[in-house]
Amino acid sequence: MTSVLNISCYKFVPLPDAAELRERLHAQAVAAGLKGTILLAEEGINFFLAGTAEAVRGLVDGMRVDERFADLEPKESWSDTVPFRKMLVKVKREIIRMDHPTIRPAQGRAPSVDPATLHRWLEQGHDDAGREVVTLDTRNAFEVDAGTFADAIDWRIAKFTEFPDAFRAHKAELQDKTVVSFCTGGIRCEKAAILMREEGLEHVYQLEGGILKYFEHTDGAHYHGGCFVFDERTVLAPDLSAQPSAKAGDEDASASS
Structure with a gap:
């Protein structure tokens, strides 16, 4: 039974308090038993998370209380197991590195x-x-x-x-x-x-x-x-089911989109 909900989402929005958000989101995600990656930067947020539907959606609902995240619309897919080994929340210079600072x-x-x-x-x-x-x-x-x-x-x-x-x-x-x-x-x-x-x-x-x-x-x-994803599912078919093939990337890259 595919009981694990996987979500991916990002939003470009100024986050001058990224370091503070890191501590709060990490504590909430761990308390909810979630695994995956959340990347934070001054330019926004990018995350892939997995866990029970109640826990995953509960965390997102909690995030939406912050008006900056009120319109988050995660993409959902399901799997039999959690495709991440741990819960990482990181603050980086860019949530996706382009080295082109004028792009805002x-x-x-x-x-x-x-x-x-x-x-x-x-x-x-x-x-x-x-x-x-x-x-x-x-x-x-x-x-x-x-x-x-x-x-x-x-x-x-x-x-x-x-x-x-x-x-x-x-x-x-x-x-x-x-x-x-x-x-x-x-x-x-x-x-x-x-x-x-x-x-x-x-x-x-x-x-x-x-x-x-x-x-x-x-x-x-x-x-x-299929579509390569940076977790242990590796490749998703058009019906969003997992099609494991080559070895997935490391978890530092798991929130790439």
Whole structure:
């Protein structure tokens, strides 16, 4: 019986009290018997957690009391066992490292496209304005190898800090196309979309909620393979069931999205 609830969520929001939040959230998560990773930074929060449904949802409900987290909408999936070994709460410089300090998503998000709309665009072969639609995978190469959208652009980056230079090298190829950046849960493709727009690419969108939300809200069409996740499940199929394959990354990376 799949009795363990797994959630993933992030939000870009100023957190000048990240260190204080770390102590409080760690104590609450441990008391609730949860395992996983919570990353905090001045730019926001990013977390993957697992436990009983009551405990997981209870922690999120408690977080929502803070108005900065009132609109958290975690993505949910289920498993037979807890896919994390311990509970980690860390304060870092960035919740997802890009080494591009002018990118501040909390000051204004890039436009997004919801899963149903992307599904429709891919079905019809163009966006609603008739422009060619291309999907751009912002994840690391080993993640892409587990599965990606059909014909997705993949620059074979080894880490997200390589994305800005890769984009600049290929920018001309994307002009006059509608570009939909995507990643596991939305955090990397959101930063990527902001960067591309700031550097002059006009028709850029992020896939709202990333691959996991696409799996949750569509039939998974146009996506081949599974979605690599940084926990012991390793790869999730389009129905969000686990498909273990290669060894998962270490838990310090478990909240990558």
